[in-house]
């Protein structure tokens with residue numbers, strides 16, 4: 059069993075992964091990143107002392123190389139896009155589930171202690187019950203959600219020597235979220251539109267609600283989950299929501315961003331519904347508080363301010 063102090067972050071060049079890398083380094087851990095740069099960027103890790111392995115985490119030989127000598131694994135490698143998974147289900151299965159299977163296999167062969175999987179609230183589908191509690195039956199409505207559910211089930215069936223835990227993120231936002239992708243987080247896009255003085259375009263009618271959780275909080279949830287899993291304190295494959303416990307509508311979010319910039323919110327342009335999108339989403343966060351000691355601490359207004367500042371710095 060490895061006690062090397064070395065952690066692997068698969069998908070570590072991406073938005074959330076780079077926040078986990080920062081938090082691990084701040085705790086004095088050594089970090090290896092595995093990423094194929096499909097949606098991630100080397101610049102997200104600029105100046106950070108990490109070992110970088112470029113490759114496809116779904117390739118067993120790459121996964122084996124990346125897991126060698128590693129104590130704990132954070133598995134984020136995926137293409138986090140519902141519409142892309144609807145359009146290209148086979149490629150999406152490779153990126154979203156093949157990665158998890160290859161890493162689970164390589165991790166148990168290499169004697170790693172724990173693997174934390176980045177799952178998604180998309181697993182709850184459009185069940186009207188709010189807030190979503192982990193014991194609700196899964197109701198995936200897209201290939202992306204199916205792949206995340208399959209990943210959770212594979213973690214639950216992993217050999218007991220490798221301790222596993224899945225975190226179902228709600229809507230994560232913060233610095234380094236990629237706005238150039240048409241699928242990227244709504245806050246990142248809205249923040250840029252609001253700053254540029256542009257009008258807003260909504261999918262649906264703007265009445266959809268989401269639980270927005272700041273990326274540094276999500277990174278902290280990962281570190282707590284890794285510690286609890288490695289210490290054997292969690293059931294194998296335990297699943298936890300990661301959110302704030304409160305939700306806002308897309309319209310309220312846009313108005314809040316405009317207000318913080320002192321501009322008028324204007325009239326939205328309404329686009330059609332997106333396939334596989336769910337209408338309401340709010341998290342029950344009591345299990346993560348009880349078993350991981352995790353609570354989100356960054357309020358939305360503060361997180362929005364930090365995100366706007368980061369965008370201003372990029373453009374400075």
Ligand SMILES: NC(=O)c1ccc[n+]([C@@H]2O[C@H](COP(=O)([O-])OP(=O)(O)OC[C@H]3O[C@@H](n4cnc5c(N)ncnc54)[C@H](O)[C@@H]3O)[C@@H](O)[C@H]2O)c1
Nearest residue numbers: 069071072073074093094095096097098115135136138230
């Ligand atoms: N952003 C959110 O709100 C959110 C919500 C729920 C779940 N998640 C999950 O969190 C994780 C990180 O999401 P993100 O928003 O940071 O997205 P991201 O696209 O910024 O990060 C994903 C990273 O994985 C890498 N990657 C993709 N396929 C790979 C492969 N085959 N091999 C190696 N690397 C690969 C990408 O290059 C990228 O760096 C994903 O698993 C995503 O499904 C995100």
